[in-house]
Amino acid sequence: MSLKKAYEQFFSMGTSVSWSNMMSEEAKAELKKHYSSITAENGMKPMFFLDEKENLANPEKYHECPALHFESPRIYLDFAKESGIPLRGHVLVWHSQTPMWFFKEKYSKEEDAPWASREIMLTRMENYIKGVLEFVQTEYPGVVYAWDVVNEAVEERGQQGWRQWSGWYQSIGEDFLIHAYRFARKYAAPGVKLFYNDYNTFDTFKKDFIVENILKPLIAEGLVDGMGMQSHLVLNDLDLDGYKQALYKYGGLGLEIQVTELDIHNNDPSEDGLNKLAEAYSELFHILLDAKKNGKANVTNVTIWGMKDDESWLTDFRKETSYSLLFGNNYEPKAAYQAVIDAVK
Ligand code: 9MR
Numbered sequence: 001m002s003l004k005k006a007y008e009q010f011f012s013m014g015t016s017v018s019w020s021n022m023m024s025e026e027a028k029a030e031l032k033k034h035y036s037s038i039t040a041e042n043g044m045k046p047m048f049f050l051d052e053k054e055n056l057a058n059p060e061k062y063h064e065c066p067a068l069h070f071e072s073p074r075i076y077l078d079f080a081k082e083s084g085i086p087l088r089g090h091v092l093v094w095h096s097q098t099p100m101w102f103f104k105e106k107y108s109k110e111e112d113a114p115w116a117s118r119e120i121m122l123t124r125m126e127n128y129i130k131g132v133l134e135f136v137q138t139e140y141p142g143v144v145y146a147w148d149v150v151n152e153a154v155e156e157r158g159q160q161g162w163r164q165w166s167g168w169y170q171s172i173g174e175d176f177l178i179h180a181y182r183f184a185r186k187y188a189a190p191g192v193k194l195f196y197n198d199y200n201t202f203d204t205f206k207k208d209f210i211v212e213n214i215l216k217p218l219i220a221e222g223l224v225d226g227m228g229m230q231s232h233l234v235l236n237d238l239d240l241d242g243y244k245q246a247l248y249k250y251g252g253l254g255l256e257i258q259v260t261e262l263d264i265h266n267n268d269p270s271e272d273g274l275n276k277l278a279e280a281y282s283e284l285f286h287i288l289l290d291a292k293k294n295g296k297a298n299v300t301n302v303t304i305w306g307m308k309d310d311e312s313w314l315t316d317f318r319k320e321t322s323y324s325l326l327f328g329n330n331y332e333p334k335a336a337y338q339a340v341i342d343a344v345k
Helices: 025-034 052-057 071-083 118-139 167-172 176-187 204-220 240-251 271-293 314-318 335-343
Strands: 012-017 037-040 087-093 144-151 193-198 226-229 232-234 256-265 298-304
Touching: 012 025, 025 071, 037 071, 037 298, 071 087, 071 118, 087 118, 087 176, 087 256, 118 144, 118 167, 118 176, 144 176, 167 176, 176 193, 176 204, 193 204, 193 256, 204 240, 226 240, 240 256, 240 271, 240 298, 256 271, 256 314, 271 298, 271 335
Parallel strands: 012 037, 012 298, 037 087, 087 144, 144 193, 193 226, 226 256, 232 256, 256 298
Antiparallel strands: none
């Protein structure tokens, strides 16, 4: 049984893919077998589209319209096109993995270089979004079905509100977000879905902030189609009730819901540890399936953040080996994989 087949009636099943996955025939075979959606884990973020050499060499020429290059993104788009697996675009507007010089006057790399003006940054934003979407839609029509337009605009603790140290916030102000969606809607091909994406979206304050300050204003202008709940969870600190409440709250707004970056950090590779992980995945997938079936949330995709344990970003981030995914280091299905398959039976 494959993941995509098991879930085809309910939602697509995705995974993030790395550059090295794209170089591996084994990984590509696994992708074709199990997944009906892919997301580039890194390679379609702004740092990969922005041509640093060209922009820095000719800042006057590009100060309104940044030079872009497409080598890195093409690897993912070529595979998506050739395999027929639709791709989630990640991500257009983010504070991270966007070079600091992009936000600065004359694309300066000096440490205390001034921010570019609001007007210039709005123009750069529009031209960046236009350039990326037009490239993708011209050369790979129909391949990218959704975009995370803005990622992680809210502070760690929601009660602090907007992430004010973001280059976007610093240079434009809090309405950078609505402008990003206006530009994305303007240039996105018909049918391409626009998402807001964030982590810890079940945190009470963060959830309320996102609903009131981000989703409702975007919905009022018809600028957003879906909410991306990243879902980087931790096995020893799970609150699936809170998760369900958040899912229902976002779902109640009438948006599509996608679980965009699912993993459950687990540092225990013993049988007991792996069984606990399987139970957590099982419970989570039951929540998602129930929400879909009872109309509480229109879940349209679940994406696992990594194809196999030894490729998870979590080991680096948590400073301990993480056994958080559905497949082990040789793509062997773990108990968590079986639990996900069983959840839908
Ligand atoms: O998994 C990605 C990792 O390889 C990168 O080093 C990291 C850099 O910030 O980004 C990771 O992916 C992030 C995603 O783009 C946005 N949500 C959080 C993810 C985990 O950090």
